[in-house]
Amino acid sequence: MNATPQAPVDGGTSENIVPPLNIRFPTASETISETREDVIILWVGAVPHNASQDQFDKKIQQVNHAIRLYDDLKLATDAGDPSNMINCFTNSLEYIELMKQEKFLIIVSYSTPMTSDCVREYLAEVNQKRQVDSILILDISNKLDDSCFASFTKVSLFHDFDKLFAEITKQVELILLQLVAFNLFEQKQRTTKDLTKESASFLWFQVLVDALKKMPKNKNSFKSMLTMCKNYYNTRKKHLDEIAEFERDYKVSDAVKWYTKESFLYRLLNKALRTEDVTSLYLFRTFIVDLSSQLEMEFEKMKLKEDELIVYRGQQMSESELNKLQHNEKNLISTNGFFSTTRRKDIAMGFAKTSSARTDLTPVLFEIRASTKLGKVVFADITSLSEFAREKEVLFSLGAVFQIVKFEYDNTDNMCKVHMAATDEGSKDVAKLVNRTSDSGKRMLFGELLLDMGKYTESQKYFETMREQMNSDDTEVADIYHNPGRAYGYKGDFKKALENFNRAYDLRSRTPVTSDYSLPDALNSLGVIYGEQGEYGKAKKRFNDALTMVEQHQTSDTKSKVLHIAQSHSNLGWIHFLKGEYQQALGFHQQSLNSRKQLLGDDFLLLADNYSSIGAVQHALGQFDKAMENYNIGFKIRQLNLPSDHPSIASIYQAIGAVHHESG
Template sequence: MGYILSKLATNTRVVPIADETGLNKNNCSSRRNISESTLSRTQTAGFSEEVNKAHRIIVQIAESNESQSALFEESYPPHTILENASSNPEIEKNPEDITLVWLSENRHETNLSNLRISLREINNYIKIFDDESECLSYLTNIDKEQIFIIIDGSAINHRIVSRINDIFSVDSIFLFNRKTNTETAALYADLKHDFNKVTYFADFEKMSVVIKEDIKQLVKQSVGFSLFDEREKSTMDLTRDAATFLWFQMLFKVLKNQFQSDRLRREMIVTCRRVYAGNCNELANIDGYHRDEKKTLNAIHWYTKECFLYRLVNKALRTEDIDSLCTFSPFIVDLCSQLTAEHERRVQSDTSASNSIMILYRGQQISQTEIDKMRQNKGKLISTNGFFSTTTAEMIATTFAKQRRNVSSDIVAVIFEIRAQSNLNAVIFADIRHVSAMGPGEEEVLFSIGAVFRIDDVVYDNNRSLWTILMTATDEGYENVLPFIEATAQNREETSDNVFFGRLLNDMGRYQQAETYCKKLLQTMPKNHPDRAGVYHNLGRAQGNKGELNEATDSFTQALEIRRSLDMNHPDVARTLNSLGIIHGEKGEYGKAMRMFEKALEIQSKNNPHNNKEDNMISKKNLLLNMAMSHSNIGWAHSLCGTYDKAYSAHDEALKIRKDLLKVEDHPLFADYHSAMGGIAHAKGLYDNARAEHTKALLMRQRILPPAHPSIANSYQSLGEIEHENGKYEKALDYYEEARHIRTQTLGVQHLSMAAIYKSIGSVHLDSGAYDKALVFYERALSICQKNLSSSHPAIGDCYHLIGTVYERQGDYGKALAHYVNVHQIILTHLPVEHPIVAKIFSSIANVQLRQQQYKEALILYGSVLKIQEKRLTEVKHHPDIVLTLNNFGVLYRYQKDYIKAKEYFERALRMCEGCFSNNPHPARARTLHNMGEMYLDQKNFDDAIRNFEMAIVIRVETLPDDDLSTADSYYKLGYSWFAKNDYAQALNYFTRSRGIYQMKHRPDHVDIKRVHRSIAIAQTSLGMRRGSISLAT
């Protein structure tokens, strides 16, 4: 799930300028996920004076041009800190499911103190605004709560109501105005007619009653569901739904084992009092519960009282907020324990329990999207993400399903009809009429957390105008959890449920929650506890995936020290060494990464079952699979270094081990192999091979994984990148859209992987010249990263870098530099000063300086880029990134008319291309040949110019699509060269070829088409077809 700390500049086509520097066309390998099967910021031991000079230039750019900062701030204004109108400003996030918002234009006319009191009698968490734009900004950024908004009469107008009505998180809009006239009454009637979320009130008390009842009904329906597909066989292959499914199966056990103490009970009460400070009703409830809490058999009573505990616990469960779940674990455990006792009492007292089937009902309103999802998953297992209330009375459920007015056209009424065998072991449910605060009237049966059902059917009932979802409660959920736990235990990866739970959070991509959970676990765990090393390891994974490489190194080092103190050659030591190797790889310390992987492999070899008489065949198998993992990691490191033949060999060794052990045709690990092979072929410019390997990975994943699995999305994205780099933009967008659709469906719209796909889509639009569209997608990616990551995370820098690229392409060099300088500051927060990504930032800034004819500064920056690359790639003689840098040096010296040095760097770039790509044609070689042709043109050495342009064209025709603009550029320059030699027929031939490509890609009024039309006309004139003066544009 580590999609973010990846290439800082996408493989995008260069703007068709004469020098073809290859700006931002970097061959930076994608990030290795700090995953369980692969996973101190070490200080750089001094850095060169050239790099120091480069950093100083960037500081000078930032300091000498204050307008750049102003430009940056203008584009991205700081988030307005809104007033939290509750009486406790310390509560920054809403711990409940509902936020009540008040919008008025005349705040100075309102008694805020009285307004707060009145609103908090309706709902505890409130926000008050007197500015439309601030209010809209707040509403659009809420994704975990439902919003009820009251618009005061002074602020009511069609425009604002229309915009608020379209916001997904807004459930209801209440127009309030005590004073109405004919005109305003007509307006409110129209608004109510036009927008289904709108209701109008003139009486505040009546409105309060309606809002309270609506909130009550909505909170009752806040439980969610997770699906599980039995084809998912390991946590690393889980969809978000499946991982959440397993997570809830284990939640009660983990909370009960680790988070129970008198201290935690006291902290829970303190938290509740802080949340409800100033709310007299709830404070009284909290005091009552505190007096009563030691009576654990009263937990059901307090839950059904629908006061503070009901709301806080349900929100924590629905959002899977590990911090809140740990806080409220004493009550959650009490409630689960009482339900279990009631369940067992019923089973023991019912002599016919083995055959007894209960028919239960639940009325609810859900979205049509959720209905469709359940219809598509008939026969699959589904789990509730929280406690699940049902009734034995169908009429009560039907009334409840239709009780709330439909506030959205997408919301439909549903009846869940559930068959539950009375003596189930893992699914806990109890008839709570005799202990419920609501009394016996609702005939309530409450399911405990993690209840599992099989979806039998989903049908629409025309007579009742509602959907019926038929389900059967089943113990299969727990039966599906056991293989996952047993597999990791056999692999010696996790020694307890507590550690496995932290691993699962990481595999779900919940890195912040995983970090919180692990830190809380360490606080409660004795210093000599055997699980501490595993907890530190999972903590390192979470921190590494968040981009906190320094902290991750510390955590992995703690795990390593504990494990080495027990046994220097234990397999778990190899696991942690692999993880540290991944961190070093992320930091650009490829040599250190390689040494970590090789040390891990050495330890695993000592434990090799061929050298070991251990009888446990499962353990032997897993030891060999771990060796394969180390080989795969070594292959990854070689890919980063550009030593592709060694990368091939390492991955082949990993595949051989896996095929010998797994004895199957298809396996996710085999698909990963083909994906790695595709990545290497892509880096070498072997696009057909890359496409074939990624297609193999895709087809295998489609055969063995659920249809909307994230790994399938990864294959689509890889195929999209190949088509993108080959200039097939529409095909690339089709692949990216497939990846986006799957990730939206299985991971959610705010998952970090969505930022990666938005960046890819944006880069296609960038290369297509649709700069405004590119900016939209880059800003979407930035928004997702900002919601999930710290402001100094390298992924945030990645987004700003891409946005800067847009401005550079548009010729707005001030804004481009402002963004690049900001990226430089962000990147250095977490990465060493000589990281390859830092080099790429230097290169981008140098490109702008080159365009602005600041040659001295550009030379220093390119020099620092080369120093960093040579230092980081000391064990490698050839690398595509160095090819690009040498090419850029050549262009710089050509601009300065120092043709001797220009030729020297171009020839060095060509020699390195031979080392990187052997004799295979590659666009990087064509770029350098084209640039050499430009150099010879400057020198009026037309024969050598023609020779280089012809060689560039041969490569481009072979490796790029027919309509690639760089091929058109080479045709044009070749025509110009022939024209200079007075061979007008040849010139006309190549001008015409370039025109054909330009016309396929550009509008008729584009500058390239105008230029080539003029050149064709002049060539025709020179051939005697036309008369006129000769003046040819380059």
């Protein structure tokens, strides 16, 4: 582990491939949620006067299963109490805040005792919410006009319920079409420790299918998936009939057909992929593998017929989404899911130019070149397998990677055009990161990327399940205690982190001396947790023991030994810093810097930690000029090696700002 003024919970080594797993995630009944779909319809206000609430629910649920009613306004009308109206608005806002992953379609049913001012106040709040896609206002009384809401980009006004219902249907379809989550990867990132969360997601999808393929399949695999689906759609006859048909008739060769039906399976699977819901993806694992395998078979057929395809995708995007693409020309991009495209440019243009209730979206046409000679990007023309043959669909499998070649605005077609090329570079980056990272072997990569994505509980489950399936004398068991320790440490559960790290240390100490540094790594991890708990004496002892162990280690790899000694010096510098022993801290950090600089050169990323640590000590001593000098050197190294949005760059910005503030 690396101990700096912002010491991360880190460590562990292994070099084996991702293993077959039988992960114990929650059962289907344990994972039921009203938010399993991507779109939630929020109805605020009284239901139409000519329909009971039950009839109304059924009508709306023909379009979308997830609906939530806030009809306290009807009570307010009956009781003459406008305060219920305020409660209605407030409660709906609180619900929106709880749901971070879903998209909302909000319908406001305007009626007494509402006022246009009160509606505008509510709209001012929800119009700016990232989760809110569109807002439709129903005013059967004809008291409102469009001019009331001209300043709101997401609002449309309707005076007829049937027209409103048609728009709801259209908007739900449009939202589902647009819900593609892009992950960007900047190739500056040299190790898994340097990853932004987005880049970790990018790499995680590169290894997802392989990991799922290694998980065992049995007759209960589909049963668990279908139990979850049945429980979720327990009142929806249409979807229950679809589930029964799937259970009765499904075979592996029908995977593409079922995916393109846009049925219960399409919606729930895409939501699980987009939100990286590990529990749901485990339940869907057999179908995901079937679909991926069928696409691989079709891809092999395509190789015999075509060398390259040009395909298209049309959708609408917000300004922030467009800026993200524009600022990442030449970088790599992937999607959280299967990526649908078409050979027909006219169909893609039609999707891009579909009329929307929103005025802040721009039509975008993606033009993608894809060579069939690629080894890692899998795609297939599924025209003969799809429910929508006229669309000439080409479907890219999970983990497909593209390079953004060019971004332009086409004044003739009045839309943005993004030119991309499918590439194998994503798989090369996985290989480079695994090979370049001494403490992240292939067996651990899947779970460690979950840690980098901030999915600490999922990572913890992954490693703990691996541990349950290994023999107690397996040499890797210690590593699989170490990684849950990291997860607990990141979550701030230091007691459980210590339990896991101590177990890892005990197991490693029983094995014969090896050529690696797993035992001092375990001591360093323990030291960091003790330091975080304020037990500085215990922390210092672990760091000193680790240093002694490394110094006594017999090896021909002098470079590795010196770098491990430098790590121990850095850790000791950190603990002296926490104790307020700044001169001792400075000495250890300087020793660490000198060793690393001699072996790694001036611009290696690890040196930025040393410079920022030295700057922090000088900052505490009131040596502002020296602190600023070292912070700036650290900043330049991180800027050279990391994406501009990496948290490490933000933290050093804050440190520089603090020095400016305190020094006047």
